[in-house]
Amino acid sequence: MEKEAAILTPSVAGKSEDQALVARALTVDYGEGPVLGPLDLHLPAQGIYTVLGPSGSGKSTLLKAAAGLLPGFGGSLIYGGRPIGSGKAAGAEIRVGLVPQNYGLLPWQTAIANIRTALKIARPDEDRARREATALRWLELMGLSGLEGRYPRALSGGQQQRVAIARAFAIRPDLLLLDEPFSALDAVTREGLQRLLLESWRQQPSTMLFVTHDVEEAVLLGRKIVILTSSAGHPVLIDNESVFFLADEDKRDHETFYEQTRHIRRIMREGR
Amino acid sequence: MKSGNNTEKSRAGNNGEKSNPESDSATSRATSRPSRNNRISGFGTMLLRLLSVFVVLHVLWGLIAALLKRDMLPSPLVVYRALFKLDGGDMLLNIGTSMGRVFAGIALALIVGLLLGLLMGRSPRWNRLLDPVVYLTYPIPKIALLPVAMLFLGLGEASKIVMIALILVFQVIISVRDGVKAIPANTYDVLTSLGAGRMAKFTQITLPGALSSILSTIRISLGTAFSVLFFTEIYGTEHGMGYFIMDAWLRLDYPGMYAGILLFSGVGFLLFVLVDLFEHRFMKWRA
Numbered sequence: 001m002e003k004e005a006a007i008l009t010p011s012v013a014g015k016s017e018d019q020a021l022v023a024r025a026l027t028v029d030y031g032e033g034p035v036l037g038p039l040d041l042h043l044p045a046q047g048i049y050t051v052l053g054p055s056g057s058g059k060s061t062l063l064k065a066a067a068g069l070l071p072g073f074g075g076s077l078i079y080g081g082r083p084i085g086s087g088k089a090a091g092a093e094i095r096v097g098l099v100p101q102n103y104g105l106l107p108w109q110t111a112i113a114n115i116r117t118a119l120k121i122a123r124p125d126e127d128r129a130r131r132e133a134t135a136l137r138w139l140e141l142m143g144l145s146g147l148e149g150r151y152p153r154a155l156s157g158g159q160q161q162r163v164a165i166a167r168a169f170a171i172r173p174d175l176l177l178l179d180e181p182f183s184a185l186d187a188v189t190r191e192g193l194q195r196l197l198l199e200s201w202r203q204q205p206s207t208m209l210f211v212t213h214d215v216e217e218a219v220l221l222g223r224k225i226v227i228l229t230s231s232a233g234h235p236v237l238i239d240n241e242s243v244f245f246l247a248d249e250d251k252r253d254h255e256t257f258y259e260q261t262r263h264i265r266r267i268m269r270e271g272r
Numbered sequence: 273m274k275s276g277n278n279t280e281k282s283r284a285g286n287n288g289e290k291s292n293p294e295s296d297s298a299t300s301r302a303t304s305r306p307s308r309n310n311r312i313s314g315f316g317t318m319l320l321r322l323l324s325v326f327v328v329l330h331v332l333w334g335l336i337a338a339l340l341k342r343d344m345l346p347s348p349l350v351v352y353r354a355l356f357k358l359d360g361g362d363m364l365l366n367i368g369t370s371m372g373r374v375f376a377g378i379a380l381a382l383i384v385g386l387l388l389g390l391l392m393g394r395s396p397r398w399n400r401l402l403d404p405v406v407y408l409t410y411p412i413p414k415i416a417l418l419p420v421a422m423l424f425l426g427l428g429e430a431s432k433i434v435m436i437a438l439i440l441v442f443q444v445i446i447s448v449r450d451g452v453k454a455i456p457a458n459t460y461d462v463l464t465s466l467g468a469g470r471m472a473k474f475t476q477i478t479l480p481g482a483l484s485s486i487l488s489t490i491r492i493s494l495g496t497a498f499s500v501l502f503f504t505e506i507y508g509t510e511h512g513m514g515y516f517i518m519d520a521w522l523r524l525d526y527p528g529m530y531a532g533i534l535l536f537s538g539v540g541f542l543l544f545v546l547v548d549l550f551e552h553r554f555m556k557w558r559a
Contacts, residue, residue: 039484067465096465104462108480117476121466151557171466 018082019045021066021175023206030060036061038075039235041226046078046205048198048244050212050222052264057228059211060101061099063179069096077260091260095122097168097206098125100177103160105152111123112139112148115167122171138166141200158189162196171202176201176208181209182217194220195248215268217242220251225268236267279391346527354527355534366507367539369511373429373504374497374543377436381493385441386486389448390478399449406445414439415503427508444486451485452478484558487551494547498540513539 020043038056042145043049053059064070065077068084077084079094098104105114115135123131135147139148142162152160161181168176178197182190201208212218218225223244227236242256242262330348337347346354392399418435425431459477468476476523505514513536520529 003340050509067461068467069464091527098462098465100458100461102458105459106477106480108483109476110557118462120465121463122466123471167462206345 004261009075019207021045021172021209023075024078025075026062026077028058029074030071036065036073041235041237042223043207043226044048045207047203047223048221049224049226050218050240051228052212052215052218052268053227053228054268059213059228060179062228063177063211063238064208066175067096068094076090076158092182094175095171095173097173097176099161099164099168099176101179101181101183103152103157103164103181103249105160105163107152110149110151111144111155111163112136114152114163115139115156115166115170118171127228134170135166136172136237139163139172141169141203142196144168158185158193161185161193163198165193165200165211166237169204172204176206178208178210180211180213183213190217197221198248210231214262215261219257225264229265229268238264238267255258294327294381322499341452343524347457350527351530351534355531356527358528358531358535363516363535366511366513366516367535369509370501370505370513370536371539372458373432374436374494374501376491377427378435378440378493378497378503380433380437381440381444382486382490383439383446385489386448389445389451390482391447391451392445393482394478400456406442410446414442415500418503422507432504433500433508436497436505439496439500441494443496444489447489448482451482456479480554483554484551487547487555491544491547494540494543498536502536 014267021041022043023037023039023041024038025037027166028035030265039058039062046068049060051062064268066084082093084094098250105111106117115138116131119126119131119135119159119251126134136148136178139145142165143163144201146160147155147159151165152163163180165181168178182193185193210218210221212221219240220243222240225238225240240260243251243254243260246254248255307426308387325398333345334348335343363370386401392402414435418431421431421435421438427432455477460473463476501512502517503515504516505517509515513532517532517536520526521531
């Protein structure tokens with residue numbers, strides 16, 4: 001019995017450790033000098049990590065690597081003990097919910113068909129009725145009921161973005177990757193979607209990487225903030241729990257929020 | 273039709289951000305009605321325009337026929353009388369035979385052309401290899417190869433179908449390749465990150481993405497295929513629209529000849545409409 005417990009305990013304790021996203025000496029080079037890294041990161045599971053950095057710091061490249069979209073990279077990138085493949089192997093074991101900057105909806109499929117397609121690929125073992133219910137539920141949570149039959153062209157930017165987010169959540173991903181998803185939206189739409197994103201994530205937590213160039217957005221959403229600098233150097237990892245656990249309504253007006261924003265601006269200035 | 277879509281879009285844009293499902297669905301319901309009405313009236317005007325062109329052409333034809341007063345251009349009335357006197361079963365066989373050849377030729381061209389076009393569009397290596405081949409052979413006037421096709425394949429169906437396919441296949445290859453190339457690479461990102469296989473990517477992205485250029489190729493091909501068909505039906509057959517027209521001509525049966533030409537055009541027009549309907553069904557997302 002004791003022996004059994006001894007075996008069980010470390011595996012339970014190690015679970016979140018196992019599920020961590022770990023980068024070791026991650027380097028991406030297209031032949032004209034490194035685009036990213038060398039980068040070392042250790043991000044425990046089930047957290048929202050916002051990735052900040054000026055353009056050219058490799059934010060999007062990091063996200064692409066995590067999505068398994070890069071043909072090759074140096075070093076290693078591991079999620080839950082399994083390497084994220086260079087290319088194809090990624091999705092087979094690690095479910096990735098990707099929300100690209102341009103929303104990435106297939107223009108020839110309606111809102112619900114876009115989610116259906118993703119579910120069919122990500123969850124082939126589930127029956128059709130269950131997938132359909134999942135798709136409808138997430139569209140409803142995103143406030144898109146009644147628009148499921150629309151083609152992306154007949155939706156506004158904010159609506160398209162919500163379809164993309166619904167799709168990413170619907171597959172119940174291990175890794176949720178968002179690449180500056182709100183950068184093309186107006187301020188009011190953006191704030192609404194930030195809140196919606198946080199609510200959805202609380203309902204269904206996963207390891208979320210959120211790339212942004214907006215310092216305030218990074219502070220508002222992230223549990224930890226990863227700051228990449230343009231010159232190859234170690235990323236700065238900032239603990240943001242003090243803001244993360246504030247109530248959503250208070251965040252923007254809270255003193256801690258301002259302080260954290262100032263703090264990060266200073267780091268970004270000096271890190272350059 | 274256009275204005276209907278615009279209002280729909282702008283109203284959806286104003287309303288949607290409040291994430292209020294009630295108002296969203298109300299908007300879509302309210303705007304779907306006028307857009308449908310517009311579509312019907314748009315279809316009506318289109319039909320009216322086609323009809324008026326049809327009538328004007330016939331009036332012109334009648335005028336020229338009346339002015340010429342020669343056997344080689346009978347009046348529309350005479351031709352239509354000849355048209356309705358034609359043996360239905362016989363003409364059905366002629367039309368059926370011709371359609372069979374056209375469809376077989378187009379199908380063959382599409383199969384080969386899609387395969388090569390997709391290959392060249394998706395793989396730079398295959399494109400490098402095949403591009404010079406296409407570039408070099410494209411300008412050859414393929415109709416000049418008709419005797420060669422007859423020598424190798426005989427006078428029967430094979431040479432006719434291959435001839436049609438041969439002429440069409442190059443434009444299919446080129447437009448499919450360009451259509452596939454025009455799909456932005458990042459369109460594949462989300463499905464790739466989900467671990468989609470080749471087949472899923474092909475059916476969900478490559479094919480629908482290239483469908484619009486495939487359909488416009490088919491539209492152009494249809495006209496070309498009919499012209500080639502006419503040539504190939506001059507020899508080695510006793511059925512088909514081309515054969516019928518040439519036969520009537522040689523018998524100096526001018527009303528019959530014109531009746532054949534009318535029928536041939538009518539069939540061509542129907543196929544054209546068919547492609548349009550197909551496009552309307554599958555290209556809805558672009559409207």
